Amino acid sequence: MWALAAVPNSHSFPSGHALITLVVYGMIAYFLAEHYPKQRRRIYSFCLALLFLIGFSRVYLGLHWPTDVIGGWAIGAVLLAALVWWYKKGSVIRAVRWGVGLVALLLGLIGLILPIIPGIPLLIAAFLFIFSDRSLADLFKKKKIS
Numbered sequence: 001m002w003a004l005a006a007v008p009n010s011h012s013f014p015s016g017h018a019l020i021t022l023v024v025y026g027m028i029a030y031f032l033a034e035h036y037p038k039q040r041r042r043i044y045s046f047c048l049a050l051l052f053l054i055g056f057s058r059v060y061l062g063l064h065w066p067t068d069v070i071g072g073w074a075i076g077a078v079l080l081a082a083l084v085w086w087y088k089k090g091s092v093i094r095a096v097r098w099g100v101g102l103v104a105l106l107l108g109l110i111g112l113i114l115p116i117i118p119g120i121p122l123l124i125a126a127f128l129f130i131f132s133d134r135s136l137a138d139l140f141k142k143k144k145i146s
Helices: 016-035 037-060 066-089 092-113 119-131 136-140
Strands: none
Touching: 016 037, 016 066, 037 066, 092 119
């Protein structure tokens, strides 16, 4: 029997490794596939294999249940789809600003519960990141063609 690489000391759902790697490697694969369209199938296949191996390693090491990894992949897929949509909709800077804003919003909400993280300043920063350039209504409003 293998010894655990690290003893988990908190809740494990969803797997942060599965979530973050899907978003980061998914965006890298998307950008590479856009730049090298003839290699698109190889790029996405390599990315999927890498994501599977990372998820499998979390279960194999006993740090997560399979449902934790699947949950991380599901949330990561939603985040990845949102980032790709924002990239196609506008500039990368806006997508990055929204991503940072959403992370700050999440950390701010956690900070309201746990006094370790400064919740109120993070919430203020999140709203500045998200709503500084355009309002949500402007993002979903259809442009008129004259």
